[in-house]
Amino acid sequence: MTAVPRHPAPESPSLGGLSASGPAAGDRAGSGRAAAAPCAMSIDVEDWFHSENVADVVPRAAWDGCAQRAERNTLRMLEILAGHDVRATFFVLGWVAERRPALVRDIAAAGHEVASHGYGHELVYRMRPADFRADVTRARALLEDLSGQEVRGYRAPCFSITDWAIDELQAAGYAYDSSMVPTLAHDRYGRIEGYDGRLPVAELRPGFDEVCVSCLPFGRRGLPWGGGGWFRLTPFALWMRGVEAIRNAGLPYVFYIHPWEIDPGHPVPPGMRPSNRFRQRVNLGRCEARFDAIAGALDWMPVADLLEVWKGRPAAGGGRPGAAAPAPFRAPFPVDEETSR
Template identity: 55%
Template structure:
């Protein structure tokens, strides 16, 4: 299968387990996590094997709680050459935390993952994309250089919102030296449709989803994809008592996701977000220098 040739497609995985997602929080209390079956290690290993088959490197946004429980997994991710990034520690929505609580969550999560992996973390993704303007200041304070949580032009009941992200530019320097790398949106008329992965990857018919990815790339826009290890695990526990909408969001088409992920890996040239951002900034600087000379 010939690949769609591009330098603008970035692959990312949010490393968290099935019971930590927002859709299950109404029935899975935080103080019961230690009692739950850990499935993240086997699921992530399956994804690492698929990426290795396709020679794909990704950005792994790792939850500190998972790193504590599965340190060898984090070492395998780093040893395989994937970019190590942060997903915080406890998977709390940012806008439900105070600034001090968020800062402590980040310090704990970053410290654990850096100690295990030996990597210096530069990137972050907020749980359920719950990014806020004040959290950007804290991320920069802690030494990070980019975030990839914003869905520009999209309204969603959980997503956060950043000022200055409505321009349509998917990469924005929102603080001096700190960039927002937006999660991908497909413009359909005046409406922005989330097209970056996750539940949307499972909800839409796969040929339609793949068409949308190509449309974004053909418009010379970067494409940022995300997925979770629990999404390639149709055998995970089926929790009872969920709201119908939450049940649908979480369990829809889990049985199809591994094959779709495998196909997607082989259909495009992928790279980690950090590598893509560095090249984008270098090209931007080169263009600016050429413009100044002319």
């Protein structure tokens, strides 16, 4: 197993002093360790029928015949972000960009980072390297043409990253990946061998970095605490306490959401398995309000900006970050070490 070069957190004391109300009140004012920990907002721009939850009942050949709702939902998200003066990273699926080119231009014109979600929303670990290379190259060229930006970042569909994909991404011109979710609590997520899941950012290759989506340490496993179904399912106050815990440990916070998650009216195709229907639909009616709330609660930046801030920030005692591990972590709720293994 090859060791992965690190961009570790500066040394800091262990967690403590979680407020009852969570971090929202006062974080914008900027104080303490949590206020100093950067936060990245990211949107994975895909439509409801691209979700893996409906893949077994909505075949790829049927996509063009489905009700396309990504554009209107993404425009609503742009309105919400603008209301809080938030800049974000939009990982745009090439399939959507090709059919809604004005949307990509709107995202770029609003000052957001345009990044790649690939072209065809295929799980990376099921693809052949040559097919993956063609997919991410096509998506990057399309997005650069539409946005007028250099597309530096990539996020795999369903976070399905795997080792060989890193070299392919770098060869295709990407500078970072944000597909690692250091948890065992999801059956679709991929992994990178040798990656230390305690590290929020790591240099995987010279000139190529990984920016993890946030997890909350829970016993010997991490709970996904960066968005998705966990964000919709968890009581919002508890979610924000978890965010505060991550940031009080001196770690950056990386959040993601899909446009279809603020759209409770999107179609429910017949034949969905109950587990997939639950994953797709749980608390959709509350998600727009939650997204609005979290967008206004923290000081956000695009993923590329967080990467540069994190790599450049000094370690404790001055200088660039060394090889120290992140601070000891205490969860904001009781943990049973035996049952959480």
